[in-house]
Amino acid sequence: MEFIFIFIFGIVIGSFMNVVIYRIPKEESIVFPASKCQSCQTPLKWYHNIPIFSWLALRGKCGFCSEPISKQYPIVEFITGMIFVAVFLKMGITIYAGVIAIVFTLLLALTMIDFKYMAIPDSLNLLALTLSIIQPDFLEAGHNALLAVAGFTLMRFYLSYLLKKEAMGEGDIMIAGTMGAILGFPLFFFALFLSALLALVPSMIAKDTDHAVPFVPFLALATFIVFVFDNEFLELGVWIMNG
Numbered sequence: 001m002e003f004i005f006i007f008i009f010g011i012v013i014g015s016f017m018n019v020v021i022y023r024i025p026k027e028e029s030i031v032f033p034a035s036k037c038q039s040c041q042t043p044l045k046w047y048h049n050i051p052i053f054s055w056l057a058l059r060g061k062c063g064f065c066s067e068p069i070s071k072q073y074p075i076v077e078f079i080t081g082m083i084f085v086a087v088f089l090k091m092g093i094t095i096y097a098g099v100i101a102i103v104f105t106l107l108l109a110l111t112m113i114d115f116k117y118m119a120i121p122d123s124l125n126l127l128a129l130t131l132s133i134i135q136p137d138f139l140e141a142g143h144n145a146l147l148a149v150a151g152f153t154l155m156r157f158y159l160s161y162l163l164k165k166e167a168m169g170e171g172d173i174m175i176a177g178t179m180g181a182i183l184g185f186p187l188f189f190f191a192l193f194l195s196a197l198l199a200l201v202p203s204m205i206a207k208d209t210d211h212a213v214p215f216v217p218f219l220a221l222a223t224f225i226v227f228v229f230d231n232e233f234l235e236l237g238v239w240i241m242n243g
């Protein structure tokens, strides 16, 4: 029963995240003004703002001008609801679970922004990194974040030298810090490996079309998968080590 409330809480946060995804890259305030239709600019009524349900009730169209409303809105709301349920199931109902759920929601926002703009805002990225350290053992989390940041920075030095161009962005390094804080070691490495694996197919497709592939979505997705299935990945690690 409590998970219904957690899901509802999650989709409300997801609804706010839609505003963040839309406005942060444009450097607009995320508080004012109230949401309006992007086609006819009519300010939305409160009943147009109910996560998921309004979009379904309006059949994906603006209530005033009937222009289609992006599917991205209900999808982000639904995924955020599921993130909250998954994290609270995993960690129990604690403040810390709420913080980690918000960190994953920020990674989702960064994912959507990276898909759209091929760049991510430092504000959200640093917020995720800062929040990820708020854990019962924050010294351990901070230590893991620093290790991941240092490791990524070192890797960047080598790669940039070998490729003779700037490899990886500073944004990737910040996300690595968040991954380190949330997962710790050796799970961090599993997430890194998994993200490269997940990015492989899209990268090969993009090679022919000359499109760059954003890497943040794969880092974020891999981190979430490894977080949810941490025991399975640790067992896999033991199995590999023992041949």
Ligand SMILES: [Zn+2]
Pocket: 037, 038, 039, 040, 041, 042, 062, 063, 064, 065, 066, 067
């Ligand atoms: Zn409209």
